[in-house]
Amino acid sequence: MSPVLFELLLRSIWETVLMTGASGIISLVFGLPLGLALVATDRGGIAENIWVNRVLGAIINGFRSVPFIILLVALIPVTRLIVGTSIGTWAAIVPLSIAATPYYARIAEVSLREVDHGLIEAARAMGGNRWTIIREVLVPEALPGIVAGFTVTLVTLVGASAMAGAIGAGGLGDLAIRYGYQRFETSVMVAVVVVLIVLVCGIQWIGDRLVARLDHR
Amino acid sequence: MNQHVTAERADPVYQPTGREDVVRLVGLKRRFGATAALDGVSLTVQKGEILGIIGRSGAGKSTLIRCLNGLERPDSGEVFIEGREIGRLSERELQPLRRRIGMVFQHFNLLSAKTVEENVALPLKIEGRPRAERLARAAELLQLVGLSEKAKAYPASLSGGQKQRVGIARALAARPALLLSDEATSALDPETTRSILALLKDINSRLGLTILLITHEMEVIRSIADRVAVIDAGRIVEEGAVWQVFANPESEITRSLLGSIRPQLPPEIASRLIPGEGAETILRIDVAGEAARGALLSDLAAAVPGQFRLVQGGVDHVQGQPVGTLFLAVAGAEAAHLARVTTFLKDRGARVEVLGHVAGPV
Numbered sequence A: 001m002s003p004v005l006f007e008l009l010l011r012s013i014w015e016t017v018l019m020t021g022a023s024g025i026i027s028l029v030f031g032l033p034l035g036l037a038l039v040a041t042d043r044g045g046i047a048e049n050i051w052v053n054r055v056l057g058a059i060i061n062g063f064r065s066v067p068f069i070i071l072l073v074a075l076i077p078v079t080r081l082i083v084g085t086s087i088g089t090w091a092a093i094v095p096l097s098i099a100a101t102p103y104y105a106r107i108a109e110v111s112l113r114e115v116d117h118g119l120i121e122a123a124r125a126m127g128g129n130r131w132t133i134i135r136e137v138l139v140p141e142a143l144p145g146i147v148a149g150f151t152v153t154l155v156t157l158v159g160a161s162a163m164a165g166a167i168g169a170g171g172l173g174d175l176a177i178r179y180g181y182q183r184f185e186t187s188v189m190v191a192v193v194v195v196l197i198v199l200v201c202g203i204q205w206i207g208d209r210l211v212a213r214l215d216h217r
Numbered sequence B: 001m002n003q004h005v006t007a008e009r010a011d012p013v014y015q016p017t018g019r020e021d022v023v024r025l026v027g028l029k030r031r032f033g034a035t036a037a038l039d040g041v042s043l044t045v046q047k048g049e050i051l052g053i054i055g056r057s058g059a060g061k062s063t064l065i066r067c068l069n070g071l072e073r074p075d076s077g078e079v080f081i082e083g084r085e086i087g088r089l090s091e092r093e094l095q096p097l098r099r100r101i102g103m104v105f106q107h108f109n110l111l112s113a114k115t116v117e118e119n120v121a122l123p124l125k126i127e128g129r130p131r132a133e134r135l136a137r138a139a140e141l142l143q144l145v146g147l148s149e150k151a152k153a154y155p156a157s158l159s160g161g162q163k164q165r166v167g168i169a170r171a172l173a174a175r176p177a178l179l180l181s182d183e184a185t186s187a188l189d190p191e192t193t194r195s196i197l198a199l200l201k202d203i204n205s206r207l208g209l210t211i212l213l214i215t216h217e218m219e220v221i222r223s224i225a226d227r228v229a230v231i232d233a234g235r236i237v238e239e240g241a242v243w244q245v246f247a248n249p250e251s252e253i254t255r256s257l258l259g260s261i262r263p264q265l266p267p268e269i270a271s272r273l274i275p276g277e278g279a280e281t282i283l284r285i286d287v288a289g290e291a292a293r294g295a296l297l298s299d300l301a302a303a304v305p306g307q308f309r310l311v312q313g314g315v316d317h318v319q320g321q322p323v324g325t326l327f328l329a330v331a332g333a334e335a336a337h338l339a340r341v342t343t344f345l346k347d348r349g350a351r352v353e354v355l356g357h358v359a360g361p362v
Helices: A003-041 A050-065 A068-074 A076-083 A089-113 A117-125 A130-167 A172-181 A186-214 B002-010 B061-067 B091-098 B116-127 B131-144 B160-172 B190-207 B218-224 B242-247 B252-258 B296-303 B335-347
Strands: B021-032 B035-046 B050-054 B076-081 B101-105 B178-182 B210-215 B227-232 B235-241 B280-288 B308-318 B321-331 B351-358
Touching (some): A003 A050, A003 A089, A003 A186, A050 A089, A068 A089, A068 A130, A076 A089, A117 B101, A130 A172, A130 A186, A130 B116, A172 A186, B021 B210, B035 B061, B035 B076, B035 B210, B035 B235, B050 B061, B050 B190, B061 B178, B101 B160, B116 B160, B131 B160, B160 B190, B178 B190, B210 B218, B227 B252, B235 B242, B235 B252, B242 B280, B242 B308, B280 B308, B296 B308, B296 B335, B335 B351
Parallel strands (some): B050 B210, B101 B178, B178 B210
Antiparallel strands (some): B021 B035, B021 B076, B227 B235, B280 B351, B308 B321
């Protein structure tokens, strides 16, 4: 592999890490509260409100049913509004985040829903309010699942970021298509695949270690 | 005098009941769909006593105990906690009140992500107490329940009995006026049950804490309760001092719940009972309190000639009071003879029932 291609590979790795990391953090920041809202407003939840629950659920399902490649293009006006441009790595972070947030919200919802109702009742019996229940019971008890779900989301984002090449965001997927596939640079293709495997395994390993540490059940 | 009463009424919190009632329930009703979980329950729990509420599953016990801290809302009726009616309080108004009431659960409900001491300290964290104070109080309570060395452990590493000790310590953290126990020993083995009950009794006598517990096991009532209320189909069917209810159960449901721990006529004898004539007559004699202290059987033998044989039974002590049930085989079946026996026993304060006759010795 020529030094130029190697430099290109390094830049692509950075672009992929940036896209995955930034949209991952954004999906965590918005997805977790959304997941909490879904659980809290559901029937028998701590802030039961069936209408809010249905509307939230419908919006999330709507976003989740649009294929990412279409979302990427359809969100161009929104991206331009937020980032100022619709091309490049930062521009790709907007559609990636918007796709990952509802995805992560659903994953977080599943973990939060599994928290034993008896624990919520115990917190209520101690005189705790909703905020206490969220802070002391729901989130800490679901934390292993929340972290495991975040790991899954990051790995999914690594895959989705490959498509972001379509709007000039760069990244490993883009490199593989343009050099490995279109220009028959097999060494680039192999290098990208190896890097992706290492990246995904690394994320999964860190995630698993973290979950094992947090899980006291 | 009139003036005095008016002055008392002026204080909205004061409820002139004449005693210090921690809990007073008046005509509590709660329906779930077509079934009435509570169908007019009235009860009082006095300061410092242990009231046990017993009933089969589905009798309304859980609904009842959950009405006391507002986890469940009654459809009608009133719940007074330390003289204050809580039925119409909002969730927000209930929160400080719940801190006056500790609760222990059947499945412990400990937070798996928190250490033992963090679990015990949680009610104080909810109260907004500083960390140092919370940990000091947790250490004190863990000592009380005998789990000091487990302070930094996570609940998953504890046995069922240890988990319930943590549950009890947590329930006591905010120095409650009342402890609610929701089938606290139902998930534990008999030996652990005994130690947990001993702990509750110890807390009751040492701290003077009022305890209301619900259970489906008479053994629990017998071990620690001062008073028992039997609930069936959402109604209190019987209520009284434990030894008196044990000695003289009035309702069918109470007798059935007592069945497992009171002496019964063995089935092989019961199946041989015939009415009318027989070589022997089987009597059931129930004695309790003063009546059970005298030399009842030797006095009977001295007063009424004839042969008497103890078939089954014995005297038990409940709350320090003797409570006995004896199955006696009396030779012969003549009405006059039996009348003398039963009259003698009844005069001595026993309850006597002729169960039937057997053809030959049993």
